[in-house]
Amino acid sequence: xxxxxxxxxxxxxxxxxxxxxxxxxxxxxxxxxxxxxxxxxxxxxxxxxxxxxxxxxxxxxxxxxxxxxxxxxxxxxxxxxxxxxxxxxxxxxxxxxxxxxxxxxxxxxxxxxxxxxxxxxxxxxxxxxxxxxxxxxxxxxxxxxxxxxxxxxxxxxxxxxxxxxxxxxxxxxxxxxxxxxxxxxxxxxxxxxxxxxxxxxxxxxxxxxxxxxxxxxxxxxxxxxxxxxxxxxxxxxxxxxxxxxxxxxxxxxxxxxxxxxxxxxxxxxxxxxxxxxxxxxxxxxxxxxxxxxxx
Numbered sequence: 421x422x423x424x425x426x427x428x429x430x431x432x433x434x435x436x437x438x439x440x441x442x443x444x445x446x447x448x449x450x451x452x453x454x455x456x457x458x459x460x461x462x463x464x465x466x467x468x469x470x471x472x473x474x475x476x477x478x479x480x481x482x483x484x485x486x487x488x489x490x491x492x493x494x495x496x497x498x499x500x501x502x503x504x505x506x507x508x509x510x511x512x513x514x515x516x517x518x519x520x521x522x523x524x525x526x527x528x529x530x531x532x533x534x535x536x537x538x539x540x541x542x543x544x545x546x547x548x549x550x551x552x553x554x555x556x557x558x559x560x561x562x563x564x565x566x567x568x569x570x571x572x573x574x575x576x577x578x579x580x581x582x583x584x585x586x587x588x589x590x591x592x593x594x595x596x597x598x599x600x601x602x603x604x605x606x607x608x609x610x611x612x613x614x615x616x617x618x619x620x621x622x623x624x625x626x627x628x629x630x631x632x633x634x635x636x637x638x639x640x641x642x643x644x645x646x647x648x649x650x651x652x653x654x655x656x657x658x659x660x661x662x663x664x665x666x667x668x669x670x671x672x673x674x675x676x677x678x679x680x681x682x683x684x685x686x687x688x689x690x691x692x693x694x695x696x697x698x699x700x701x702x703x704x705x706x707x708x709x710x711x712x713x714x715x
Contacts, residue, residue, distance in 0.1 A: 436643040444647060447607045451651025451700055452658075454600035455693045459659040461593030462689060463680075468586045470680050472579070479553050479579070483546040483563055484571040493568035500562040501548055506555020511547045518542040543570065553579045604651070604700050605707070641702055648701025652693040660686045 438444075483497065494512075501510045513521070519542045550556055556574050563569055664682045671677065 430642055434646065436639065443607075443610065447604070447647045448651040448654070450600070450604040450607045451648055451697055452655045454597065454604050454700075455652055455655035455696065456658060457600060458593065458597045458696075459655060459689055459693070461589060461596070463659070463663055463685065465586060465589050465593065466680050466685055468582065468589065470678070472582050472586065474678065479550040479556060479575050481548040481550065481556060481559055481575075482573040483548065483569060484543045484573070485545055486568050486570045487543075489544075489568035493566070497546060497563050497566055497568060500566070501546060501559060504555070504559040504562040506551045507548055507559055508551055509549040511549075513545050513547055515542045515544050518545065601696075601700060604648075605703050637706070641706060644701035644703070644706075645698055646701065648697035648699070649694065650697075651700075652697025655697075656686070656690045656693055659689065 483501070485494070485497075498510060498512070501507055522542070548559060550559060553576060556576055560572055560574055564572060660682065663686070667679050667682055670679065
């Protein structure tokens with residue numbers, strides 16, 4: 421393709437966008453809305469996955485012990501836990517240590533439990549760290565029902581719920597995205613059709629004098645690419661600024677919350693959305709020309 425010819429395509433594409441301002445704005449808005457919704461679900465899934473990885477890497481089981489447990493019973497529990505597959509660490513927490521740790525969690529409100537006798541209100545326990553959630557069941561079975569064991573807390577219900585939430589978010593996100601992409605392609609196609617109809621006589625003459633279909637088609641494909649790319653660019657700006665503002669505000673008010681760093685996710689989204697925007701635009705441009713090239 422000659423540089424002069426390519427320049428002609430670009431020039432005509434920009435002219436078409438400017439000529440049909442209202443429909444161009446509608447098409448750009450449709451692409452932008454589609455990608456913003458996709459971005460929200462993308463960011464949500466990324467943070468849920470990040471939370472799941474954090475949970476999985478720090479999976480713990482807590483084995484609460486009865487008050488009348490004997491030393492032999494404690495030795496048996498300790499030995500069984502250390503032999504269980506996937507166990508990385510076993511730590512005994514006394515009643516006083518449990519109360520001290522609870523005070524640390526309360527922070528400024530630790531005064532609420534001052535004067536409380538740890539022996540009366542706090543149970544002793546074993547805190548068991550696991551390689552991953554898949555090993556939890558085996559470790560639980562190794563001590564379940566043993567003398568001296570009062571109760572066992574593990575993270576399996578929470579992890580399973582996280583998996584369900586992640587799958588639901590992905591399903592809803594994909595469904596909405598497909599619907600919105602179809603709407604975007606339809607709007608871009610109709611926008612370009614307005615230009616094609618306004619120039620149908622010119623297109624007929626060009627066909628008559630021997631212009632190739634691709635020579636006629638390229639300016640309209642360029643128009644579609646422009647509409648899709650502008651919509652994608654606007655969506656990235658809005659999502660990037662919005663997510664960064666949300667993360668900064670949450671970190672400011674809730675220091676314990678951990679979210680995916682904006683700079684770890686926005687660049688990937690920008691590349692993905694630019695590709696999607698260009699794809700939507702090109703498909704819209706190609707579809708719009710099919711009827712009018714049958715001369």
